[in-house]
Amino acid sequence: MSSKHIVPVSQIGRAQRAAPLPTHAVPATGVLLDRLARPLTDLRISVTDRCNFRCSYCMPKEVFDKDYQYLPHSALLSFEEITRLARIFAAHGVHKIRLTGGEPLLRKNLELLIEQLAAIRTPEGKPLDLTLTTNGSLLARKAEALKAAGLQRVTVSLDGLDDAVFRRMNDVDFPVAEVLTGLDAAHAAGLGPIKVNMVVKRGTNEQEILPMARRFRGTGVVLRFIEYMDVGATNGWRMDEVLPSAEVLQRVAAEFPIEPLEATAPGETAQRWAYRDGGGEIGVISSVTQAFCHDCTRARLSTEGKLYLCLFATAGHDLRPLLRGDADDAQIASAIGHIWQGRADRYSELRALRGPDTEASSGARRVEMSYIGG
Numbered sequence: 001m002s003s004k005h006i007v008p009v010s011q012i013g014r015a016q017r018a019a020p021l022p023t024h025a026v027p028a029t030g031v032l033l034d035r036l037a038r039p040l041t042d043l044r045i046s047v048t049d050r051c052n053f054r055c056s057y058c059m060p061k062e063v064f065d066k067d068y069q070y071l072p073h074s075a076l077l078s079f080e081e082i083t084r085l086a087r088i089f090a091a092h093g094v095h096k097i098r099l100t101g102g103e104p105l106l107r108k109n110l111e112l113l114i115e116q117l118a119a120i121r122t123p124e125g126k127p128l129d130l131t132l133t134t135n136g137s138l139l140a141r142k143a144e145a146l147k148a149a150g151l152q153r154v155t156v157s158l159d160g161l162d163d164a165v166f167r168r169m170n171d172v173d174f175p176v177a178e179v180l181t182g183l184d185a186a187h188a189a190g191l192g193p194i195k196v197n198m199v200v201k202r203g204t205n206e207q208e209i210l211p212m213a214r215r216f217r218g219t220g221v222v223l224r225f226i227e228y229m230d231v232g233a234t235n236g237w238r239m240d241e242v243l244p245s246a247e248v249l250q251r252v253a254a255e256f257p258i259e260p261l262e263a264t265a266p267g268e269t270a271q272r273w274a275y276r277d278g279g280g281e282i283g284v285i286s287s288v289t290q291a292f293c294h295d296c297t298r299a300r301l302s303t304e305g306k307l308y309l310c311l312f313a314t315a316g317h318d319l320r321p322l323l324r325g326d327a328d329d330a331q332i333a334s335a336i337g338h339i340w341q342g343r344a345d346r347y348s349e350l351r352a353l354r355g356p357d358t359e360a361s362s363g364a365r366r367v368e369m370s371y372i373g374g
């Protein structure tokens with residue numbers, strides 16, 4: 001789509017609603033590039049800002065306490081609104097959608113949303129890569145229904161195997177055994193390939209790196225180690241608590257020889273490594289020590305319909321007034337195109353150059369991970 005076809009959000013009038021797009025296919029609106037020539041291919045949708053865990057790196061208990069003001073139900077996008085946006089994004093070239101949160105499995109009747117998203121076809125007629133990131137606490141109960149609704153795969157966050165360490169990490173005393181049962185249920189339901197994400201905090205759960213590697217080696221599960229990030233404004237992030245991925249890899253390699261793998265797609269978050277003996281692969285997500293902004297293709301939609309162009313953004317572009325006003329699909333597509341074409345975000349690269357901000361330069365606070373989705 002050329003920029004002359006793009007209409008700024010502020011200029012969208014109250015034109016009549018066009019005929020709805022077909023349920024299963026979307027017309028292509030052309031490749032959309034941002035100011036750094038990055039295409040828009042991934043959409044991460046937060047379906048709730050609530051969670052039943054209080055991981056200290058994400059929702060510290062002291063901040064997310066009983067008085068914390070979560071979004072009221074009326075503010076949340078409905079499943080129909082989310083699906084309408086997803087169709088428009090698919091027409092813009094998005095082929096991967098990840099549901100996240102907060103804890104996405106807390107959103108009531110999530111299967112109904114998955115059904116609607118699974119019916120979308122890209123302009124080439126293909127289904128979306130439809131996946132979900134979860135803390136795994138409700139997976140044992142929900143895996144089969146999620147699969148039946150059309151979810152293809154899941155990523156489960158798991159920060160250790162030792163029960164005491166895991167309970168400390170989730171800070172709500174949740175037992176690790178239940179997450180492991182959830183993983184088994186996901187596997188049995190055919191929700192794969194399954195990925196497991198482990199945030200590594202130096203001095204807190206680094207001793208779990210090798211037990212996790214041993215546990216998932218040879219199982220088909222792809223274990224990824226994530227550097228603890230300075231996301232949001234409440235987790236008290238400190239550089240000395242980041243264990244660089246290079247160190248993680250050294251520790252794994254000391255027990256199991258590994259070799260680098262090619263990326264499967266441009267813009268991938270993880271660098272992939274294979275066990276030399278054929279035991280499968282692991283990944284490292286090194287946003288702090290090796291920023292990957294140069295080919296970041298990800299947009300994020302908050303629970304209440306704000307479009308964020310970076311995980312570390314301080315403000316989003318509110319699409320909800322368009323959804324709830326008279327804008328038709330073409331106008332919303334145009335607004336999204338305009339927003340993406342204005343994007344120049346590359347927070348992690350800039351942080352590497354100038355050091356982390358506790359507050360962004362404008363003085364505005366960065367949004368919380370639980371609100372924007374990880």
Ligand SMILES: Nc1nc2c(ncn2[C@@H]2O[C@H](COP(=O)(O)OP(=O)(O)OP(=O)(O)O)[C@@H](O)[C@H]2O)c(=O)[nH]1
Pocket residue numbers: 098133155195197226229269270285287296298311348374
């Ligand atoms: N800095 C930064 N971190 C990201 C970004 N996207 C994802 N992450 C981090 O990487 C972690 C893993 O992301 P996932 O939710 O598994 O998504 P993914 O790696 O794109 O997923 P796959 O398609 O399964 O490889 C997230 O929990 C975030 O912590 C990004 O654009 N920037």
Ligand SMILES: C[S@@+](CC[C@H](N)C(=O)[O-])C[C@H]1O[C@@H](n2cnc3c(N)ncnc32)[C@H](O)[C@@H]1O
Pocket residue numbers: 051057058100101102103104133134135136155156157197198199226227228229230231235369370373374
């Ligand atoms: C915000 S959570 C939302 C989905 C779900 N509740 C879960 O935990 O999988 C998404 C991902 O972000 C990761 N995450 C949260 N805070 C982080 C931080 N400060 N640094 C790195 N990763 C973080 C979590 O470990 C999780 O894998």
Ligand code: SF4
Pocket residue numbers: 051052053054055058059101102103135157370
């Ligand atoms: S990382 Fe996920 S499980 Fe942990 S507090 Fe954040 S949203 Fe909840």
Ligand code: SF4
Pocket residue numbers: 292293294296297298309310311312345346347348349
């Ligand atoms: S820091 Fe922002 S621009 Fe960089 S990879 Fe993450 S989301 Fe993308």
